[in-house]
């Protein structure tokens with residue numbers, strides 16, 4: 483079963499505010515874009531993924547992600563993350579009603595296609611399912627079978643909120659790259675240790691106190 487992924491991307495100028503102590507206003511938008519480029523590149527390389535739709539209001543992110551092969555859905559509701567996801571899911575569902583849909587956060591710069599494939603294969607066993615983030619508080623993937631509405635409940639404590647909504651929590655081992663979202667400087671260090679994609683490696687090398695990562 484092949485999935486349509488919906489990837490939300492906040493306006494780059496406002497994105498990743500919790501990284502402001504690690505990356506100042508001059509470099510943070512480029513870092514957020516690099517995360518999204520590496521996330522979408524890995525998602526498009528996953529055999530379980532048919533297509534990727536990015537929902538964003540950011541012109542530069544839309545342009546650069548479209549160049550990778552993603553579709554771009556304008557964030558018309560402008561009502562925050564959950565409204566953007568519900569809107570984009572409705573748009574992609576109208577085009578292909580028989581396909582399962584999953585959201586994937588755009589801040590997974592270490593994402594590996596084979597680990598995402600395992601997550602999506604497991605999610606296909608349930609009407610709705612989700613994967614908790616590395617901190618075990620948030621959510622990085624929320625998946626819905628054909629005919630099931632996504633009902634996204636991202637934000638504070640989204641792991642508990644998705645569980646309370648009846649979605650199955652995926653209890654997979656060794657899918658660290660799908661769980662490792664980057665909100666803070668510590669998260670970025672953890673992602674770099676897992677091994678990030680080339681856009682993030684280049685952007686992270688520009689941060690103060692960071693040497694380029696050899697081989698990336």
Ligand SMILES: Nc1nc2c(ncn2[C@@H]2O[C@H](COP(=O)(O)OP(=O)(O)OP(=O)(O)O)[C@@H](O)[C@H]2O)c(=O)[nH]1
Pocket residue numbers: 489490491492493496497498499500501537538539557561562563566587588589663665
């Ligand atoms: N389209 C869209 N995407 C959003 C919106 N808010 C957050 N996102 C995306 O949703 C995912 C998870 O969001 P967060 O991890 O909170 O990222 P963030 O909002 O950039 O980070 P902070 O500013 O530190 O809260 C990321 O891929 C964001 O780019 C929104 O209002 N619209």
Ligand SMILES: C=C(OP(=O)(O)O)C(=O)O
Pocket residue numbers: 563615619620621622635636637638639640641663665
């Ligand atoms: C929006 C979310 O992401 P984060 O915790 O990374 O802000 C979430 O996990 O629901």
